[in-house]
Amino acid sequence: MRQRPAPGDGASVTGTGRPTDAHGPLGTSGGALPLLAGESPDTAGEIARAVREGRVRAVDVVAGALERVERADPELCAFLDVWADEALRRAAEVDARVAEAHARVAAGRARVTDTDARVTAHDPQVTDVDAQVAAERARAHGTGSPLAHGSPTDLPLAGVPIAVKGRHGMRAAGPLSAAGAVVVGTTSVPGPGPPWQTWGRGAHGRTVNPWRADRTPGGSSAGAAVAVAAGLVPLATGSDGAGSVRLPAAWCGVVGLKVTNGRLPSSDRTGLAAPGVLARTARDAALWWQVVSAAPGHGGTVTGTNCDGSPPGGHRSSPVLGPFAPYGEGSAAPGTRGVPPVPPRFPVDAVWSPDLGFADPDPEPVALARSAVRRLVDAGVVRLVEPRVPPRLLDPAPAWLALRTGRTGTAGGAAAPTDDGTAGAGALRRENDARLARVFAEAPLLLTPTAPTAPHGHEGPGDVYSTALTWAFNLSGHPAASLPAGFGTDGCPAGLQVVAPHGREDLLLAVAQAAEADGRPRAEADT
Known part of the structure; x- marks a missing residue:
């Protein structure tokens, strides 16, 4: 079990700094995910970048996550299901997409190089040099080409192993999978038994707090918080109807975000629950938000995102509570499709x-x-x-x-x-x-x-x-x-x-x- 730091040891401004000793949370051997020799790309952003650049294969990243889950979960009890075969198959598909993107980039560059060479040699077949060069460069860098997006692929979560909350969690994972994330399994939630929801039950038994096994991790996104805190995956989805993302995030020492109610699709007819994410870093939480808020029908404006399926408009609505307050002077919120975020002025x-x-x-x-x-x-x-x-x-x-x-x-x-x-x-x-x-x-x-x-x-x-x-x-x-x-x-x-x-x-x-x-x-x- 990871040791508690002395006051001031390893603490960032919010106390997020994790102890720097050799011990990781319960069931793990260290705080960093050993994915690349000499490096520790333990954040979702670092993993995705390494996969996109071809420095590591998604299959190897996901295999490493599955190995960690297999080793640690009998003690942590964070997972309900582990989909090893499906996860490895999906990771291979991500690798194939990355390889294809790199091949398209190479072919586009070759076309540009060939055009430049013909122009330099004053090829008599080139009657309009500027138009020819422009056309070739457009084919290489145009819309739909990986180069148009400034990277070898348009997969912001390429090869990132993630977990989803409960056995109905795949409903919220669609945009993440489309962005290249690989779901390795479903995480524990409260089962039959006590009415309080700050606990979970996984396939191996009662979910434990990764810092102290005799304490609960919180809930109801119990397994999601534990899987992230223990370094099994860098990201896990959650849902929050009373604090079910924020409480386990606090008690497991990770970042937890509940979005504005009604901004992303939710099956909760009361309007109380909203989707969320648990992440090891705020930057990874921001990457999750970037992906889900940009997905069609997700988060861009209140139009089409009401949890009750109500018509478009400037107010989010609950069939029980009625409309929530509007976002402001319009029906769209900052930082979404068509409404760029305005960086805050600190402090x-x-x-x-x-x-x-x-x-x-x-x-x-x-x-x-x-x-x-x-x-x-x-x-x-x-x-x-x-x-x-x-x-x-x-x-x-x-x-x-x-x-x-x-x-x-x-x-x-x-x-x-x-x-x-x-x-x-x-x-x-x-x-x-x-x-x-x-x-x-x-x-x-x-x-x-x-x-x-x-x-x-x-x-x-x-x-x-x-x-x-x-x-x-x-x-x-x-x-x-x-x-x-x-x-x-x-x-x-x-x-x-x-x-x-x-x-x-x-x-x-x-x-x-x-x-x-x-x-x-x-x-x-x-x-």
Whole structure:
């Protein structure tokens, strides 16, 4: 098991720096994925680049991931199914596409070289030199050619092994597979048993936290977070209906992103759940977003993306809650097809809240998240502002429970049937929406701890709802991410939750990447 670092050891501005000792998370031999001799392309972006450039085969990358899963999963129990044969077949197809792309590039260059040679020799058959050269170069570099995209292939996830959440997860994997990713299997989710969802059950048994086997990894995207944290795959899909991406991301020490509700297709008729991703780095999460938001029918505008299949328009809609708030002055959000993202100007104004005005979090996760915020401030990534009215939301538990179960009640008490639960949930949501609008009118970021407690044991969370600080943003629909915030005294990770206005995934990802760049804004880190 990976050892907990001493305070300040190996920590980036958000505490994302992983311990640099020789031990990896439970079930692995080290933190870096040994894919290339002398290199460690353990991020999705690095793997895809190596495959596209022909420095490594997708088949070898995927075989390495499958070997890691075979070795570690009997202990971690992160996977429900492993599709070894299908994954290797798919990886071979990626290699064939890459080889074909390289061959087309070589042929195009040969045509250009031949044309240039004939022009130089004043070939009498060339009557219009400029037109001939232009035509040949267009055939070599034109639309549809790999050179038109500035790379040997148009596969941004070429050969990247990924995992999908649960046995229905392939619904969300289509754009990723089209981008060259290779699904190696399905990850664990809660099974029959306890009603709380911060756990998972894989093919080999109960899913364990990769930092401490006696603790839960969180859920319901339990196996996805474990597979990423343990280095089995660099990316895994998730879904988040109350914190099901952000909580396991926090408790396993990885990046977790929930997108704006309704921005990507979802089968959840309540409108509470939104797709998301778990990744080892913010840059990989951004790569995932680049792929899924550019897919036809995904994320570009609200048109055609409502989770309830409602008609196009400037508002996202839930058949239970009604329309969510609009993205802004138009029906498209920044950073999507046709609407380029505007890089944020650092530091980005942010509001800090330890409890959102209603929760009762434990002191340690609050202190870890607050320390992460302090490092972000010191690094010039965010600037804390004091809002005129501090964030004080109504407890979303009764509304969430009413929408999900058709019953009302409090987080710690028995639920009671009601005829007007939906109406009450809508009223609570509208009030919290108004309060959040006042917060975002003063700053584009809201910062909180991701979870109110450290990871609990496998016996359950007790009377505390682990979702106390996350499910408010499933009701409101705001995009939110969990970033690693350091380690508690129990040796387990904690998370910092970052929330942005509707449709501002680009802002969340820019801040997350700046936090990883040694605490400096990305523009400075790259200079």
